[in-house]
Amino acid sequence: MTRHLVAVxxxxxxxxxxYMAAERLEKLCQQEKWTVKIETQGALGIENxxxxxxxxxxxxxxxxxxxxxxxxxxxxxxxxVQSGINAFLREPQKAMSAVRRIFGTPQDTRIILD
Numbered sequence: 001m002t003r004h005l006v007a008v009x010x011x012x013x014x015x016x017x018x019y020m021a022a023e024r025l026e027k028l029c030q031q032e033k034w035t036v037k038i039e040t041q042g043a044l045g046i047e048n049x050x051x052x053x054x055x056x057x058x059x060x061x062x063x064x065x066x067x068x069x070x071x072x073x074x075x076x077x078x079x080x081v082q083s084g085i086n087a088f089l090r091e092p093q094k095a096m097s098a099v100r101r102i103f104g105t106p107q108d109t110r111i112i113l114d
Contacts (some may be wrong), residue, residue, distance in 0.1 A: 001113060003034040006050050007062040008069055011085045014042035021064045021085050028096055041070055050074070060099050064088045079105060083113040 007025055022038045028105035029036040039050045052074070055061065061071065061078040066085045081098045088095050098111045 001031070001063060003059045004057055005029060005034055005036040005060050005099065006054050006058040006060055007036060007038045007064060007108075008041060008050070009085065010041035010065040010067050010069055012066050014044075017066075017085045017089065018042040021088055024089065024092055025062065025064065028092055032096070046070060060102055062095065062099060064095070074092060077107050079103075079109050081111045081113070087113060096108075 007022070009018045009025070011021075018040050019042065020080060022040050025038060036052050037050060038048060039049045040058060042051040047091065055074055059079065061075045061080045063075065063082045064085050065073075065082075079102050081095060081102055083095045083098075094113055098113060102109055102111055
């Protein structure tokens with residue numbers, strides 16, 4: 001069964017780490033055979049913005065951010081894994097393991113990683 005993820009990456013400066021995290025996540029999802037759509041909130045504003053349909057069809061939302069996200073309320077009732085961007089870049093497997101654990105849990109489930 002194919003899993004569908006959506007994600008948002010955002011760092012304080014909105015430059016390198018935002019895009020590095022998005023790229024790393026894309027590669028990890030390819031390895032897992034999961035589909036992923038990633039919104040970036042960076043220096044160029046919001047790119048690849050997630051639609052309400054994208055969010056509703058996702059099995060899990062992954063928020064990889066060190067800042068307050070624009071539009072965070074969109075994810076209130078979703079299965080959600082949250083990680084700081086530096087923690088994700090250092091140990092992406094922690095986030096991927098949390099994503100695996102949250103599949104099949106009730107909506108509104110949140111896992112917040114340090």
